[in-house]
Amino acid sequence: MGLVEMSDAGRRGNPRVTSFDVAERAGVSQSTVSRALSGSPSITSGTRERVLAAASELGYQVDHRASQLRTGKTATVAVVVLRRPDDTVHTSNPFYFELLGCICEAAASRDLDTLVSLQSEDGDLFGDYVGRGQADGTIVIGSATNSDAWAYFRELQDDDNNVVFWGSPFDDGRRVRSDNYAGGRLATRHLLDRGYRRIGFVGPIGTRHTQFVERYKGYCDELEKEGLKPVALPDYPDDDRVGQGRHAARELRQKEPEIQAFFAASDQLAFGVLQELQEAGVSIPDQIGVVGFDGMASGALCSPPLTTIAPDLREAAKLLLQGAIDRVEHPDERAPVKLVVRSSS
Amino acid sequence: MGLVEMSDAGRRGNPRVTSFDVAERAGVSQSTVSRALSGSPSITSGTRERVLAAASELGYQVDHRASQLRTGKTATVAVVVLRRPDDTVHTSNPFYFELLGCICEAAASRDLDTLVSLQSEDGDLFGDYVGRGQADGTIVIGSATNSDAWAYFRELQDDDNNVVFWGSPFDDGRRVRSDNYAGGRLATRHLLDRGYRRIGFVGPIGTRHTQFVERYKGYCDELEKEGLKPVALPDYPDDDRVGQGRHAARELRQKEPEIQAFFAASDQLAFGVLQELQEAGVSIPDQIGVVGFDGMASGALCSPPLTTIAPDLREAAKLLLQGAIDRVEHPDERAPVKLVVRSSS
DNA sequence: CTGAAAGCGCTTACAG
């Protein structure tokens, strides 16, 4: 049958089925096809049905390149994931993959496509997907240690108002962050409530990563209420986060043999702390308690399962999209955090 | 200066800077701009430089919608990540995020963009990004339990030759898989070499997920060489993978009190096994050894760190791209696997 | 309610 033949030909896609083919089959003009398919209210339901039938028989799909070119929109959000030059999938911080997943989800629920670009901060940086007509807005995530990378994306942000960061070393600009201060207090309060008094802080607070400083401040303020003093390390080795956690746990225990708990300012750091303590034969949470920060899925799998501060990543994704696509100007937007109690505290 | 003003206007992107603007500024025709920018060899180096200068002064970027529409190409690969209906970022299998990351990387190294779509297998399925002119090929990853989802994507695959699966329940079709059989043998051989003799298999081999069956077969064959018998469970509860692992470890130990090791056919299952054994006070690897499968990053973080079979995900990504973009017909393509020894065995 | 026509911004034969 002709029907079947055309259907096959259409779906194989070469040559491309266009709205003119649908129009011919439905016995209407091409503009009517376009209107019927886009749900224009001016089209008669009878006409619409004939068009829909013809389109489905031919396996017709609107060409997004053409419609986007015509309308000037893309219905797409670009996500740049910044990575360290030597990152592989196995070493890169899984937190950003979790956040990426939430952005994809949030975008899908708004009928947006997601264009993902992993970029090494030392490689060729590119972020002007909007200028290229590939996206309506851009979200940059990832924790860059390379300031060239931040400089590049910051300039991009200055030129356009559709670029939003997750975390950035700058105090201005369009960005979304966790409520780090509240999280720091939450973690510390939890440890205090559990009876730990001498609590060490694990995290590089001398860096450009302001989230650590904010978490540290929450920790200090909560300790101060009890008249307790912070215990932290001034310097960190040039190691990965897990290694830094191990190192800090070791040093802090030497510095403060009476230490009873650690608040690690990221889950990756906390994993290092956990490893160090277990190798030292310390019982967790009996002798020493540990709380992390990030709410990573793998925290539930490690041993003991890690108590952590979990930012609401779905909310974060929603806010990022509002900034990038709706161009909402948030003054200093924060994703709420919550305490997830597991067995390490 | 005029220069600066135009530059600003251009970068702000409204109204859009086109190749006609660049042409005017460079004193050439629009077609010459296009040729110069695309690297056509017929352009004089002098002309090219003037065009490049004008383009950069205006902050000009080629509009991808227009160029793609004209050429019929997209330089984009679509990746569909299938998820269970109730999956959140925290419960979904991180393996697929690792694979997704590798695909993004491999695509970038081939100058392809990556369009990512997370889809719930019970929701609205869509995969015809090629038909829409949004991608040149499509990769479907994720482990669907819902056969409707597979049916949909299989039909898509039948209609076009640019859809490739990672793992699928079908015995035909275009797909890439791990070398599961070799991995099963590798894991089992490793446990035997370590001196474990009574080795249990953890994994649902009665399901449509053929990878478990293939791993099981490798396990059986390797045991047989030593005259040993397999120990496995016929049924699995309707739980998540970690829960299934816990359940299996418990049952298997009741069934075979002499059991000395477990080969868990996925890392998620292995995490459950680890949890169950630790709660039972079993010392790993002294009393019981454990090997997983998938090479997940979180395996290095759990306690004890998990010995596992790691598929070469970068190679897998390369093969998937060859199938989707280059339309290479692999008969039954396998990503190589290797043994990663950590402390659980 | 529907059609004919313009135009989104490119690439690429076709001329010269």
Place this chain on the structure above:
DNA sequence: CTGAAAGCGCTTACAG
């Protein structure tokens, strides 16, 4: 080596 022009497949004023 460069230019004028056609055309990729749509959407949307503008008419009727």
